[in-house]
Amino acid sequence: MSLARLNEPAPEFEAASTHGKIKLSDYKGKWVVLFSHPADFTPVCTTEFGGFAERTAEFEKRGVQLIGLSVDGVQSHIAWAQDIEQIFGHKVTFPIIADLDREVSNAYGMVQPGESSTNAVRAVFFIDDKGTLRAMIYYPLNVGRNMAEILRVVDALQTADANGVATPANWEPGKPVVVPPPANSNAVETQEEAKQKGYDYKRWYLRMKNL
Incomplete structure (x- = not known):
């Protein structure tokens, strides 16, 4: 094996x-x-x-x-x-x-x-x-072990897969998720552009959204 x-x-x-x-x-x-x-x-x-x-x-x-x-x-x-x-x-x-x-x-x-x-x-x-x-x-x-945490990890993995996102610290279903960071400098958004997409803008590399 x-x-x-x-x-x-x-x-x-x-x-x-x-x-x-x-x-x-x-x-x-x-x-x-x-x-x-x-x-x-x-x-x-x-x-x-x-x-x-x-x-x-x-x-x-x-x-x-x-x-x-x-x-x-x-x-x-x-x-x-x-x-x-x-x-x-x-x-x-x-x-x-x-x-x-x-x-x-x-x-x-x-x-x-x-x-x-x-x-x-x-x-x-x-x-x-x-x-x-x-x-x-x-x-x-x-x-x-904590059964709620094991269920939470399942939810996080399945949510990330289904939506192409990541989950932040202490995430639980229903909370905002993390938008993938820009692939290159040309894809970096301004704060206003991010807000127009419905993102909660923290930094250019950290943007959150609700599903």
Whole structure:
């Protein structure tokens, strides 16, 4: 397997999961959020999976397939998912990969020896509908993930793609986006020209607009 790198094809895999054998290519045409956790039946991971289960429908509205992963086996995943449903009242409907041989974990750099030499850390990989890896987030073992932030990154990537724009710091859906900077000096606009286009002009290289 090739290593995971931004804006390159996400490493293909075929792995056992709670939904049977799955391949990344099975989800071509959909966005995928692939996320790893250190171990089943652990406190922080349990709260995270409860969070993902609670917000699965929000990911599905965006055309996103969730896929979980750890180095535990399928039977452990199944029992743990039942536990999560009992604790949080939300069923885990997405597949959880049983990466016992660590093939997927190693291909995606989920095993970080400085943090753990055996378990996958808390990593999140955003893969677009063409199979390209668009973003990655890593967390240490003792910090749980924020589901709202993961959804926000999906929204930002999809908004940028659909509109040919960028998103500024702390952007959320409905807020102004960033217009691409001029390609050359001939394309530089005056403040008045930018305003005529409906832009909020900050500097010649920083112009915002509402979608």
